Structures are given as structure tokens and as C-alpha cells.
Amino acid sequence: MTTVTSPVTGRVIGLAAVPDPVFSGAMVGPGTAVDPVREPSAAVSPVDGVLVSLHPHAFVVVDAEGHGVLTHLGIDTVQLNGEGFEVLVHKGDTVTRGQAIVCWDPAAVEQAGRSPVCPVVALEATADSLSGLLEDGEVTAGAQLFIWR
Incomplete structure (x- = not known):
């Protein structure tokens, strides 16, 4: 079992409320989403594991059980080309739950015309493999x- 924790502080809204059909339709996997507080902060790792994918706006950590957890910082934030994001670690690094991965400012993302909502997705999982x-x-x-069983 893997406990998946929030990478940011904010209000949980669920995947269905994410303003992007890829996430709201759970096309990349089940999970939830957090609407972050509008202040500069660090997005932290939701699990212990290895950073297998790392971009200013998104990262994937794979835990010891092989579970990949995607954290996406905002919607369509790839279009910001990294502006307003500061990556603190490197792809391939081993990270611990709660470790700062990317510094960002959700308010600046919103001012740039993007949603700062953060999907947290269990990649290649089924909805019934998640509890809580x-x-x-x-x-x-x-x-x-959530817990990934």
C-alpha cells in the first residue's frame, strides 16, 4: 500500500472539477486535485521514491512498489515555459514524502491566465485500487x- 499525500496546501476539489478533460475524465489515471492557496510555496513529493519525470510544471515519483504518482502544477502551465517555477531537484533523484520539488506561485499562474489547480494522479491505476x-x-x-492498494 502507498499513502499519497498532498503536494500543496489548499482545498481538495476532486478530479471531476479540474478544468481539463484529460484530468477530469481520469484519462491518465484516477486521483484527486487540490486548488492551492494563492501564495508562493514549494510543491512537495506526495510519496517516497525516485523522480522519473521532472518538468517545472509537473513531476512523477515512482515508489518502491512501482506506483507512479503524477503531480501537475496547474492546468496548461506547460505553456508558461517554466516561467515562475523553480525546480529544486533533479530527474533521477531519490526523494522523500514532503521534500520540496518545485517552488512556484499559484497566484502568478492565475494572473498568467492559467488555472493553478493541481491534479494528483495514480498513473496506470484503476479507480477501485484507491481507497480513502x-x-x-x-x-x-x-x-x-488517498491510499493506493
Whole structure:
């Protein structure tokens, strides 16, 4: 089992509320999403593992069980070309849950015309493999979002 925690502090809104059909339709996998507080902060790793993909706007950590967890910082933020994001680690690094991965400013993302909502997705999972899935409520970075069985 893998406990997946929130990479950011904010309000959980669930994947269905994400303003992007790829995420809201769970096309990349099941999970949830967090609407972050609008202040500069670090997005942290939701699990212990290895960073197998790392971009200013998104990262994937694979844990010891082979579970890949995608954290996407905002919607269509790839179009910002890294502006407003500071990557703190390197692809291939071993990271721990709660470790800062990327510094960013959700308010600046919003001012640039993008949604700062952060999908947290269990890649290549099935919806029934997740339990305790949060769909609403306030969370702090590091709070449990779901268990991947």
C-alpha cells in the first residue's frame, strides 16, 4: 500500500472539477486535485521514491512498489515555459514524502491566465485500487489524499 499525500496546501476539489478533460475524465489515471492557496510555496513529493519525470510544471515519483504518482502544477502551465517555477531537484533523484520539488506561485499562474489547480494522479491505476480518496475539504501539504492498494 502507498499513502499519497498532498503536494500543496489548499482545498481538495476532486478530479471531476479540474478544468481539463484529460484530468477530469481520469484519462491518465484516477486521483484527486487540490486548488492551492494563492501564495508562493514549494510543491512537495506526495510519496517516497525516485523522480522519473521532472518538468517545472509537473513531476512523477515512482515508489518502491512501482506506483507512479503524477503531480501537475496547474492546468496548461506547460505553456508558461517554466516561467515562475523553480525546480529544486533533479530527474533521477531519490526523494522523500514532503521534500520540496518545485517552488512556484499559484497566484502568478492565475494572473498568467492559467488555472493553478493541481491534479494528483495514480498513473496506470484503476479507480477501485484507491481507497480513502478525498474529493473535498481543506488540506495542508503532506496531508493524506488517498491510499493506493
